[in-house]
Amino acid sequence: MRIHLIQLFEETVKKYPEKTAVIDKERTVTFGDLRREAVLTGTRIAQLGIPQNKPVAVFLDKSIESVYADLGILYAGDFYMNLDIKTPAERIKNIIQLTEPAAIISTQAQIKSIAAVIPDSVKLILLNDEQGEGDEKTLSQRRATVIDTDPSCIINTSGSTGTPKGVVLNHKSFFDFIDWSLETFGFGDDLVMGSLSPIVFDIYSFELCMLMTKASTLVVLPAHLAAFPAKILEVLEKHQVNFLFWVPTIMVNIANMDLLSTFRLESLRTVWFAGEVFPTKQFNYWHRHLPQVVFANLYGPIEITLDCTYYIINKEIPDEEPLPIGYPCRNTDILILDDDDKAVSEPGIEGELCVRGTSLAMGYYNNPEKTAAAFVQNPLNKAYPELIYRTGDIVCLNDEGLIMFKGRKDNIVKHMGYRTDLGEIEHVIINTLKLVKNGCIVYNQAEKQITLFYEAAEEIPVPQFRMEIGKVLPKYMIPTVYHRLEQLQRNTNGKIDRLYYKKEVNV
Helix, strand or coil: CCCCHHHHHHHHHHHCCCCEEEEECCEEEEHHHHHHHHHHHHHHHHHCCCCCCCEEEECCCCCHHHHHHHHHHHHCCCEEEECCCCCCHHHHHHHHHHHCCCEEEECHHHHCCCHHHCCCCCEEEECCCCCCCCCHHHHHHHHCCCCCCCEEEEEEECCCCCCCEEEEEEHHHHHHHHHHHHHHHCCCCCCEEEECCCCCCHHHHHHHHHHHHHCCEEEECCHHHHHCHHHHHHHHHHCCCCEEEECHHHHHHHHHCCHHHCCCCCCCCEEEECCCCCCHHHHHHHHHHCCCCEEEEEECCHHHCCCCEEEECCCCCCCCCCCCCEEECCCEEEEEECCCCCECCCCCCCEEEEEEECCCCCEECCCHHHHHHHEEECCCCCCCCCEEEEEEEEEEECCCCCEEEEEECCCEEEECCEEEEHHHHHHHHHHHCCCCCCEEEEEECCCCEEEEEEECCCCCCHHHHHHHHCCCCCHHHCCCEEEEECCCCECCCCCECHHHHHHHHCC
């Protein structure tokens, strides 16, 4: 019986101890050596007296070390929470205050940037310190008390109050998604994954699961290569990568630069994309140039353990038509509810996409109010308790019964692959930094731009805005376009008319 993700890894290591598990630039590590490092890390967690089922943070760049740190946390019967080393210290402070991790795993060099915001109650595990011996017996005893609905990780997502929400995912929900992926795509033990997503993404957690489950080799694509798409494709060809799970942004850039005319990617067999809308014109470019590849459009917020719908694109779709998000994944049910919480089933009628099933997250860590607002009783079921997750996404069915994404119900957008709460950016600019008294953040979907409209007597230099906001928010959340107004448009209730400004940038 599968209870803990480490069970999958143990089986894999027994079969493939000498196989390459991670390729990190010029460095590699075998599955056997990766296990040894993970056990040593897990032992250090246990030796610190940290109980099972506690969050342990990882403050490392994506590397061999981040992989065995996450595995070490799981070996100790705890759950990992990866932090972005590029995130401003103030935001890290907010995350730490909310989740209260028992420890942070980092290195002497990397921890310096956030040392001032780490409370004394949080223990430090520095990987460049002497590690000692692994204690297999203790780790096994700790995991023996873990059940499959215990947490496996926390993934932080944008929050409207300036503090991200920590989405809690468990072992069982990952088993559910892994089983679906293997049954639907028939992955074998020869997968070589081109890993581009940051370690804070759920995509990275799936790659970690495939490493554990199918002895998949993870090829680390350093974050700085995102600015050099040709370099990324060189790495894919060098290591004969055959599987990608990417956010469409980089794929759009590759299409616009016509790079697939130069790089044939002959080893590539499967490409998943998710996290934001992939323009059909640029997708068709990929489809035409790589006829040997199976392409799948996946959809799902972090609260649904990766994704809940998929569409394998095996036909021509005109450039001007959107790509469907398809059908529910196995063991997942999609409800489309109208404003009265009635089920929508007629083609073309829009409603909110809601999800039920094993894939649902456990909620938001230390945040019962937001959990209760998003994870609610299924309004179609009056007979017994059953939670659904309300995504806030508006969808409809087309004439073929495929689910089509129409837009967001609230102020959350997917930008550069990150789920971004525009309200959080406003909160920081107006309340935290007090840069302006009134402002309105809207998203230009066509140009993929975060736009700020603000009230001020005089123009504020854009570099000043960017510098100040960058002290608190990560780079991807800094507005791209700024418009000064003497007074922002109000609606009949006297509130800033967001709909007006949304129309302004999306004409």
